[in-house]
Amino acid sequence: MPRTARRDRYHHGDLRAALIDTAMELIAEQGAQGFSLAEASRRLGVAVSAPYRHFADRDELLVAVGVRTGELLVAAVTAERGGDAPEERLVAVVRGYVRFAARHRALFETLLNLITPEGEPELDRAMRPVKAAFHDAATALSGGDPAAAQALGMAVIATADGHAGLLHRGTFGTGEEAVETAVRQAAAATRALVAGRAALG
Incomplete structure (x- = not known):
């Protein structure tokens, strides 16, 4: 999914889905080993604390x-x-x-x-x-x-x-x-x- 589409999902209130999309993109690029919530936040352009409204942790x-x-x-x-x-x-x-x-x-x-x-x-x-x-x-x-x-x-x-x-x-x-x-x-x-x-x- 293009980044603009992911950000549109976020701006329409679907941050959870946008985070999943972004995580999948990052994992497809580099594997799951180095993946972090902070990196997903940066890619999506939201505060590093934002994912914790939807996910307790990386796992x-x-x-x-x-x-x-x-x-x-x-x-x-x-x-x-x-x-x-x-x-x-x-x-x-x-x-x-x-x-x-x-x-x-x-x-x-x-x-x-x-x-x-x-x-x-x-x-x-x-x-x-x-x-x-x-x-x-x-x-x-x-x-x-x-x-x-x-x-x-x-x-x-x-x-x-x-x-x-x-x-x-x-x-x-x-x-x-x-x-x-x-x-x-x-x-x-x-x-x-x-x-x-x-x-x-």
Whole structure:
């Protein structure tokens, strides 16, 4: 979002949303490690005390960034075209997941770092449609068997995460060609898992 648009949101009273937009921009530029509320305030042109009217601390703003990123991931996954068959739906989810991870690396990594066993309710709600997209297709492919669906779903999620990680480490090269190579290989690995799902236990 352009800076003038963010400032317009602020001047129209939506400082919370403007801070999230600004935080996402900063994280996309430099990662989450060096991000601070003070830096977001300076970028937005507000007093360094202003964010504390909406966020208790940096971590709370990062959770809000994670929620927004999760919503963008949901949109990317659901926008990926696939057929009606469960296998095609599952492959489409994986393609959308890997493409999103490639094109929004810093935000994607921030999102993954925020997901913990303890859970964050807002983040869990934002990510629920992504989990459901994996789970629903896996359930259909497993004949409704919960254990088989869980095994297949987890294996496919690991495949998507693994290919995203390999892409980030440069295994597939660089640029758009590398992204499409990672997407193709993740899709092929997903099909192999579906074909051999009986061996997953």
